Amino acid sequence: MQRTLSEKAYNEASKYIPGGVNSPVRALLSVGEAPLFVSKADGVNFTDVDGNVFTDFCLSWGVFILGHNHKTVNKAVKAAIDNGTSYGIPTLLETQLARLLVESVPSLEKVRFVSSGTEAVMSAVRVARGFTGRNIIVKFDGCYHGHADHLLVSAGSGVATLSGSSSSGIPVDFTKHTLSLPYNDFEAVKIVFEKYGNDIAAVILEPVAANMGVIVPEKQFLSGLREITKQYGSLLIFDEVITGFRLALGGAQQRFGITPDLSAFGKIIGGGFPAAAFGGRAEIMDMLSPNGPVYQAGTLSGNPIAMTAGIETIQLLSQPGFYSRLETKSETFIAELKEIIKGKDIVLNHIGSMFTLFFSDHEIRNFNDVKNSDTERFARFFRALIRENIYFSPSAYEASFISEAHTEVQLKQVLQTIKKELEKI
Ligand SMILES: Cc1ncc(COP(=O)(O)O)c(C=O)c1O
CATH class of the missing domain: 3.40.640.10 (Type I PLP-dependent aspartate aminotransferase-like (Major domain))
Known part of the structure; x- marks a missing residue:
């Protein structure tokens, strides 16, 4: 995947903006990844300045429950x-x-x-x-x-x-x-x-x-x-x-x-x-x-x-059925994800259309548990996904989101990729 224009943009931004970003997590430091610069977004996808298209599960940190660029x-x-x-x-x-x-x-x-x-x-x-x-x-x-x-x-x-x-x-x-x-x-x-x-x-x-x-x-x-x-x-x-x-x-x-x-x-x-x-x-x-x-x-x-x-x-x-549709779609995704992570020392915490994968062999019920999870392994997972054009929220300390715009077909493809990548990390 070519990311040269994002790299150039980051170097240029860093001359004028501390860390090159206007909110720290965007620098992707905790996941050991180079920051992306975005040119546009639509539905569940955003496109970076190099023209790479990503399926977005961060959705502007939970803003776009309807997907990006809603008509x-x-x-x-x-x-x-x-x-x-x-x-x-x-x-x-x-x-x-x-x-x-x-x-x-x-x-x-x-x-x-x-x-x-x-x-x-x-x-x-x-x-x-x-x-x-x-x-x-x-x-x-x-x-x-x-x-x-x-x-x-x-x-x-x-x-x-x-x-x-x-x-x-x-x-x-x-x-x-x-x-x-x-x-x-x-x-x-x-x-x-x-x-x-x-x-x-x-x-x-x-x-x-x-x-x-x-x-x-x-x-x-x-x-x-x-x-x-x-x-x-x-x-x-x-x-x-x-x-x-x-x-x-x-x-x-x-x-x-x-x-x-x-x-x-x-x-x-x-x-x-x-x-x-x-x-x-x-x-x-x-x-x-x-x-x-x-x-x-x-x-x-x-x-x-x-x-x-x-x-x-x-x-x-407020339209009838919005949340029950989102809930059903999310439940299906979560159920399949649960099957994929079985036996892999991963904990999936979730409710409705928000979820986090913790790389841990113990239950996660407070901040201490989170800090004792394997954030390095999360970082490897995040980097593996990004190379497959999937963008989860970029930190072990964040939630990822499902929106109305994610289709069942897309979610199934994402699950296949997660399954494949988890074998390697
Ligand atoms: C629960 C919660 N409260 C407050 C804030 C701060 O909101 P903002 O970033 O819009 O200032 C955030 C931001 O992520 C948040 O998640």
């Missing part, structure tokens, strides 16, 4: 651009998308739009602190909630590839109110609540962890968190930036029947544009300025193009 979304976006691209003044589109979110997600009474998942989570935490008048935030090792200072503690995703899973450049004082506990460990949560319960503003988590690879919460974990937060007057925040509109129209909270106080959304709701949102009970959200004392703002928040893409996407996802 309906694009048509609406093209029409919207003709009306101007930003006003800094409210539009009807913001209310329309807000209504769609509130009608789709059980816990939402009011939402506010921002431009990234990082902002959504950061703002949700601020409003939780404002509402409760408390400081402490409990998070879980390996969950990633964007790159706000106080949440970069034992974080997953690209941060997981740094030693200590935390970033430099953050004063210790900024993280002193953040406690990070092992995922799926309710006993640890109980101990922390016994000690600090009345000072805990919120517990935040990915209701299915995806940034240390997929880890599905154990049954009692989420319900335990719901109960204990209620008992102590703390808020429960679901970071549904990945799981929102992925696991169901109403996200993980609908799938598991657990109602958080606040939630954050991103990725899918922007339909490929920079839109994210946070929301929850009206009495909490009304703490936000201009109604209340918690400040939060954004020049491009509720951008009309992003709102248009979001509205079109959510309307398509």
Whole structure:
């Protein structure tokens, strides 16, 4: 496979952009691969600048549940651009998308739009602190909630590839109110609540962890968190930036029947544009300025193009049968993949249309288990697939995704290739 133009592009980019990329994992360092530069994408495929076509299971990190370049979304976006691209003044589109979110997600009474998942989570935490008048935030090792200072503690995703899973450049004082506990460990949560319960503003988590690879919460974990937060007057925040509109129209909270106080959304709701949102009970959200004392703002928040893409996407996802079709297709893929990995010291964690293969002989239920898996073998697997024009999410700490656009025939071909490559690594 020729990759000379990607190589050239990377060298050129590295002159002007740190590491040649605008988000670290794109450099593919943890899988020992040279970065790809993309020229276009359509459906489940993207094409690199050398003209190689890849079947995509990363899909812009979970954004494209409908596949890339969706015709309906694009048509609406093209029409919207003709009306101007930003006003800094409210539009009807913001209310329309807000209504769609509130009608789709059980816990939402009011939402506010921002431009990234990082902002959504950061703002949700601020409003939780404002509402409760408390400081402490409990998070879980390996969950990633964007790159706000106080949440970069034992974080997953690209941060997981740094030693200590935390970033430099953050004063210790900024993280002193953040406690990070092992995922799926309710006993640890109980101990922390016994000690600090009345000072805990919120517990935040990915209701299915995806940034240390997929880890599905154990049954009692989420319900335990719901109960204990209620008992102590703390808020429960679901970071549904990945799981929102992925696991169901109403996200993980609908799938598991657990109602958080606040939630954050991103990725899918922007339909490929920079839109994210946070929301929850009206009495909490009304703490936000201009109604209340918690400040939060954004020049491009509720951008009309992003709102248009979001509205079109959510309307398509709301059509009857969308999630059951995606679920059935994913189940078939997962069942066949399970057969392929049998006896190979590989663990397949999955739910709905998201999955991760861990190269491990032990169960993966928290960040420690993930760190003890064979990330070198994952890297070899990733590199083998890329040479076969298959692009999984490029780190042992990430989830891969199935979209509406993957056909059963394509998925079968991919499975054949995986089977063949696993024999070699
Ligand atoms: C669960 C979760 N929360 C927050 C974020 C941050 O979102 P963004 O990259 O849009 O800032 C991400 C990004 O991957 C995420 O997966």
